[in-house]
Amino acid sequence: MDFAYAPAPESRDVVDIRPSYGLFVDGAFTDGHGEPFKTIDPATEEPLAEIASADASDVDRAVAAARAAQEKVWGPMPGRERAKYLFRIARLVQERSRELAVLESIDNGKPIRESRDVDLPLVAAHFFYYAGWADKLEYAGLGPAPRPLGVAAQIIPWNFPLLMLAWKIAPALAGGNTVVLKPAETTPLTALAFADLCRQAELPPGVVNIVTGAGETGALLAAHPGVDKVAFTGSTAVGRSIARTLAGTGRRLTLELGGKAANIVFDDAALDQAVEGVVNGIFFNQGHVCCAGSRLLVQETVADEFLERLRARVSTLRVGDPLDKNTDVGAINSAAQLARIRELADAGEAEGARRWSPACELPSRGFWFAPTIFTGVAQSHRVAREEIFGPVLSVLTFRTPAEAVEKANNTPYGLSAGVWSEKGSRTLWVAQRLRAGVVWANTFNKFDPASPFGGYKESGYGREGGRHGLEAYLHV
Amino acid sequence: MSTETSLSGAELRAYLHGLPGVDQVGADERAARLATRSVKADAKAAAIDLAITMVDLTTLEGADTPGKVRALCAKAAQPDPADPSVPKVAAVCVYPDRVADAVDALRGTGIGVASVATAFPSGRAPMDAKLADTRAAVAAGASEIDMVIDRGAFLSGDYAKVYEEIVATKEACGDAHLKVIFETGELVTYDNVRRASWLAMRAGADFIKTSTGKVAPAATLPVTLVMLEAVRDYRAQTGRQVGVKPAGGIRTTKDAIKYLVLVNETAGPDWLTPDWFRLGASSLLNDLLMQRRRRATGAYADPDHFTLD
Numbered sequence A: 001m002d003f004a005y006a007p008a009p010e011s012r013d014v015v016d017i018r019p020s021y022g023l024f025v026d027g028a029f030t031d032g033h034g035e036p037f038k039t040i041d042p043a044t045e046e047p048l049a050e051i052a053s054a055d056a057s058d059v060d061r062a063v064a065a066a067r068a069a070q071e072k073v074w075g076p077m078p079g080r081e082r083a084k085y086l087f088r089i090a091r092l093v094q095e096r097s098r099e100l101a102v103l104e105s106i107d108n109g110k111p112i113r114e115s116r117d118v119d120l121p122l123v124a125a126h127f128f129y130y131a132g133w134a135d136k137l138e139y140a141g142l143g144p145a146p147r148p149l150g151v152a153a154q155i156i157p158w159n160f161p162l163l164m165l166a167w168k169i170a171p172a173l174a175g176g177n178t179v180v181l182k183p184a185e186t187t188p189l190t191a192l193a194f195a196d197l198c199r200q201a202e203l204p205p206g207v208v209n210i211v212t213g214a215g216e217t218g219a220l221l222a223a224h225p226g227v228d229k230v231a232f233t234g235s236t237a238v239g240r241s242i243a244r245t246l247a248g249t250g251r252r253l254t255l256e257l258g259g260k261a262a263n264i265v266f267d268d269a270a271l272d273q274a275v276e277g278v279v280n281g282i283f284f285n286q287g288h289v290c291c292a293g294s295r296l297l298v299q300e301t302v303a304d305e306f307l308e309r310l311r312a313r314v315s316t317l318r319v320g321d322p323l324d325k326n327t328d329v330g331a332i333n334s335a336a337q338l339a340r341i342r343e344l345a346d347a348g349e350a351e352g353a354r355r356w357s358p359a360c361e362l363p364s365r366g367f368w369f370a371p372t373i374f375t376g377v378a379q380s381h382r383v384a385r386e387e388i389f390g391p392v393l394s395v396l397t398f399r400t401p402a403e404a405v406e407k408a409n410n411t412p413y414g415l416s417a418g419v420w421s422e423k424g425s426r427t428l429w430v431a432q433r434l435r436a437g438v439v440w441a442n443t444f445n446k447f448d449p450a451s452p453f454g455g456y457k458e459s460g461y462g463r464e465g466g467r468h469g470l471e472a473y474l475h476v
Numbered sequence B: 001m002s003t004e005t006s007l008s009g010a011e012l013r014a015y016l017h018g019l020p021g022v023d024q025v026g027a028d029e030r031a032a033r034l035a036t037r038s039v040k041a042d043a044k045a046a047a048i049d050l051a052i053t054m055v056d057l058t059t060l061e062g063a064d065t066p067g068k069v070r071a072l073c074a075k076a077a078q079p080d081p082a083d084p085s086v087p088k089v090a091a092v093c094v095y096p097d098r099v100a101d102a103v104d105a106l107r108g109t110g111i112g113v114a115s116v117a118t119a120f121p122s123g124r125a126p127m128d129a130k131l132a133d134t135r136a137a138v139a140a141g142a143s144e145i146d147m148v149i150d151r152g153a154f155l156s157g158d159y160a161k162v163y164e165e166i167v168a169t170k171e172a173c174g175d176a177h178l179k180v181i182f183e184t185g186e187l188v189t190y191d192n193v194r195r196a197s198w199l200a201m202r203a204g205a206d207f208i209k210t211s212t213g214k215v216a217p218a219a220t221l222p223v224t225l226v227m228l229e230a231v232r233d234y235r236a237q238t239g240r241q242v243g244v245k246p247a248g249g250i251r252t253t254k255d256a257i258k259y260l261v262l263v264n265e266t267a268g269p270d271w272l273t274p275d276w277f278r279l280g281a282s283s284l285l286n287d288l289l290m291q292r293r294r295r296a297t298g299a300y301a302d303p304d305h306f307t308l309d
Helices: A056-074 A080-096 A097-108 A110-131 A159-176 A190-199 A215-223 A236-246 A269-285 A300-314 A333-350 A401-409 A424-433 A466-471 B008-016 B022-033 B041-055 B064-077 B098-107 B126-141 B151-155 B159-173 B190-202 B219-236 B253-266 B284-297
Strands: A023-025 A028-030 A037-041 A046-051 A151-155 A178-180 A208-209 A231-232 A252-256 A264-265 A293-298 A352-355 A372-375 A392-396 A416-420 A440-442 B055-058 B090-093 B112-117 B144-148 B178-179 B205-209 B243-246 B279-281
Touching: A023 A056, A037 A097, A037 B205, A046 B279, A056 A151, A056 A159, A056 A208, A056 A215, A056 A352, A080 A097, A080 A159, A080 A190, A080 B284, A097 A159, A097 A190, A110 A159, A110 A466, A110 B190, A110 B243, A151 A159, A151 A215, A159 A178, A159 A190, A159 A466, A178 A215, A190 A208, A190 B178, A208 A252, A231 A236, A231 A293, A236 A252, A236 B022, A236 B219, A252 A333, A264 A401, A269 A300, A269 A372, A269 A416, A269 B022, A293 A401, A293 B064, A293 B243, A300 A372, A300 A392, A300 B055, A333 A352, A333 A392, A333 B008, A352 B279, A392 A401, A401 A416, A401 A424, A416 A424, B008 B159, B022 B219, B022 B253, B041 B284, B055 B064, B055 B284, B090 B098, B090 B144, B098 B112, B098 B126, B112 B126, B126 B144, B126 B159, B144 B159, B151 B159, B151 B190, B159 B190, B190 B219, B205 B219, B219 B243, B219 B253, B253 B279, B253 B284, B279 B284
Parallel strands: A151 A178, A151 A231, A178 A208, A231 A252, A264 A293, A264 A416, A293 A392, A372 A392, A416 A440, B055 B090, B055 B279, B090 B112, B112 B144, B144 B178, B178 B205, B205 B243
Antiparallel strands: A023 A028, A023 A208, A037 A046, A352 A372
16 A cells, blocks of 8 residues: 655744844844845745845944853852753753754755754753853862863854854853854844744843854854854865864864765674664765765675665655655755865766665755765765765775774764674774774764763864763863 | 574574664664654554554454453454444454454454464463464464563563464465564563564564563563564565564553654554554554544544543
């Protein structure tokens, strides 16, 4: 029997998108002095709202507000009091999670199943986790009297807008810092909803400031002499330029940049679960994941069988309306990103790799890219070397564990990796040799606020999450 | 039929232990994710009717009487007396000594009579007794036999004994379909469930079934997922299709729909018929009827509007 699931759209009624949004500075929404821009729904290309853009004077204002709040209110406040605010924020995130999940899916294009089941629970978990540290900083093993850095400038990407905000803001606030955060140009709405939530939590004005805008706003913020620390998540190219700007200034910097992670499948792996893990590794969030398992390294002895299973599984992925509760793969976030994915996929074909996608009907409007698998990929192909940041998997094979490690490490990046084997000794042998900040064994894309996350090499430096993430916001 | 008759214990063991493992965390996660599928509107209506046609309506009590069995058979043929459009269930499942009563009551309805056999539920009886049990049920008219494997033999590594018992029971079944019950609550690990699945399929099982309903946990989504993967792979390898029957603990429409989604996205739509997928249950049927009537009328009827048989 053909068991077609009827459309099951999550209601948009829970969100109230205003026609225009200002900047959130010193506890109030204010006008920006740059040229406003529109944010759109990538699934339909419909404009959602007009967003203010911060110019140099606006960034000055935001940094000054953060400085005043840090020196007069937030810094001197006892940790146990700061914790109360963070716990309150965490609970409000939970209370408003449906609204925030729908808003995230509308502005970003990710499936509601993921924003509801992954993003929002993790956002709340991060605030709960760091709320717990706020009054225990002396016992974090970072020295007897850790002190806040001061004002943190935080620039976040569009792939997990609210989750990246939580990763940045929660540890900063727990440590007694105040922040000026710039969300990505294409996904500002949940950050602005978070600003409203901060007011609801009665967070003192100036502790969290949100400035919207494009790359120029981000560059102004990163280069601002009034900040003590810059935290950036995004592309390696922008990360490099920020590092150049900050060199020699004494300001602290953490960078979480790109990746080209290898998912290594040995022939003794639990194949069905490895297939799931590979699918989750690359098609989760349309592949817009810096730690995505974008290279599959599969042992030649099982390569054919594994690929057959993988293709069968990918054929069951449901691509379409991000708000449908049964959607597995949503919309590509922007026209620019879609163009980049197409360009790299075309390059893959031109270089001789075999391209495959399941039969799947894509909506006529909006930005869409079918799940794609390249086989016959060589290390020298662009699809094996460059970060595509889309639902495109490059498949390579290997013969021995040493060859798998060599190929996995043969990339300028080093953010994450996956190992699939039922043999514990082999998993440990391989994991010890992988140059990646995170190695997942028999799973992939698992995140927890207690676990530090970050990269090697051109994937950046510094860690977010856990005690390590706290250290990045403290003088110790 | 691709059953094999001469397979040494050592070969069998090497084969079963050579199957790819099942990662428990991953299997649990996949089953949980599929359980979040939202089945509404027309899809839900179709799923409810499909689930009704897949029910093996079951009574397996020491207190079963001819009267009890007759009442259950009446329910099977006409689940909702107030609504003749409700489809009938797939089969009625009883103990061997009640088969004749069920055959009598179901004559002409097209509903199958399934009998548990082989010293159900423990399977702890001499082989001769198990086969006699099976033959008696078949002679009384059972069209389906639900046997239990010897879990003691399986857990001690004596796969050959389990295999031979299935082959012998299959032979004793004649034309009756053989469902092989693993009692996955006693096999515990998913690796064991996968091995039992392949063992039973290779020995000639027509269906593989999770549980007797007498041991907790009975059917679970991840266990059924592992079994569905096995029948899918077995057909790809041999061309022979084997059915799956989760039994025990499936009580609500929501549960039943989760199983249908699991079938749809694991083994595929070919298994979405009563010929290849069954739900072993009793109280489930009334919940399906209640949800069905709610879809028709927009309101939940009092439970007493549905018969308790």
